[in-house]
Amino acid sequence: MHNVRPALAVIGFLGAMIAPPWVPIACIVLLALRFRAIEAIAIGFFTDMLWIGAPETHALPLFTIASIIIVWGLEPLRLEFLR
């Protein structure tokens, strides 16, 4: 289990660069389900910074927002079920 967290983080970061968008999202969800993972927020931020257009295009950093919501939204669940 100790290797799962770094493995998911690496897959998430690499996936943001070379894989379809669902790969980093899946890693964010899996990380957030089991851990209080700052890596999940980092993956979301990294994906946005890599691909988003200039601020003038008014594109929201959706992956960052989604990762923050997922990580904090799953906190009660983690608190209830995980040690």
Added chain:
Amino acid sequence: MAEFSHRSLHGARAGRRRLLAATFLVVFLIVLDIVTGGSVRSLIRTGATTLWSATARARAGIIETGYFRSHRALASENASLRDEVASLQEKAAQYNVVADENTQLRDLVHLASTERGITAPVVSSFRSSPYGTFLIGAGKNDPVAAGDIVLTPGGFVIGIIADVQDRTSAVRGIFSSGMTSDVLIGTTPVTLTGEGGGNAKGSAPRGVSIQAGDPVIARQYGGRPVGIVGKVESSPTSPDQTVYVRIPVNLESLRFVYILHA
């Protein structure tokens, strides 16, 4: 009756503090990026571009060892055939474009041959971006500016420069998801909505003759071609026909693009 847990909350509190700090840090970095005109984006893209190049060399090295020889042979043949098909389709589409122009007696000069532009390498994947963007290895230093038009080697418009850093730029595909383009199919004006992956969809009156393979022209990009009609669907109960348009190029096989100043 409340149940007591023997679980220590100390770890949870520390974990939450770290999460909170990470959240504020990310928000701060996004604000910093906006205020500084993209300095954070520039750093991350420069690092990613370096990693892409390094990974490409490593991947080529692994393949050359022969470990995946049988798969490589098949994959190579497959890729070669796909490229050939894409190339033939692009050539056929180019012919249609020229024939269409001749039919309408339009005395157009091919703007790409008269306007000055630059060639830039594609340095990222086309399928990874959730925002319909891809990165090219040209930036402010070359110079590239936001709004410049990005063409395939065959002259089809595939995107617009959306963000410019010193050495890299983000290109937004004209058929990226949700993006609309006003185009002409023959003489029929159609508004296309991007669906990603170089595909778009629009509707035209059912009485209008539109065939698969017809060239699609966009006035907003200087009358240049943006794709070809891939499929037309109509129903007797609907006054409109749905037109599916695609870029006649295998985007993943593109290594270089041509940039024209808007």
